[in-house]
Amino acid sequence: MKKNVANNLKDFMWQFLMDKGQRANIPALKENVYTLIAMTTQKTAGQKKGINWSELDMLLMSIVIEATALVQSGVLDGIEVKEE
Numbered sequence: 001m002k003k004n005v006a007n008n009l010k011d012f013m014w015q016f017l018m019d020k021g022q023r024a025n026i027p028a029l030k031e032n033v034y035t036l037i038a039m040t041t042q043k044t045a046g047q048k049k050g051i052n053w054s055e056l057d058m059l060l061m062s063i064v065i066e067a068t069a070l071v072q073s074g075v076l077d078g079i080e081v082k083e084e
Helices: 012-017 026-041 053-073
Strands: none
């Protein structure tokens, strides 16, 4: 899908889903991605010394939410390579 369908909604309730309706939190996105990398590369095989695997679902959801906010914030629009 190339366009945000929420931009065409007239209801104020959906404003948070429209383009420019969110603020990007790039440091939080980077921190969560680096935590995911640490989890997937740990050498303790999930033992007590390693990272808590019960937090994986919340970590993945946090990455999805922050990535969505980054797209909706418009920050990526300035650095996106335009296709010819």
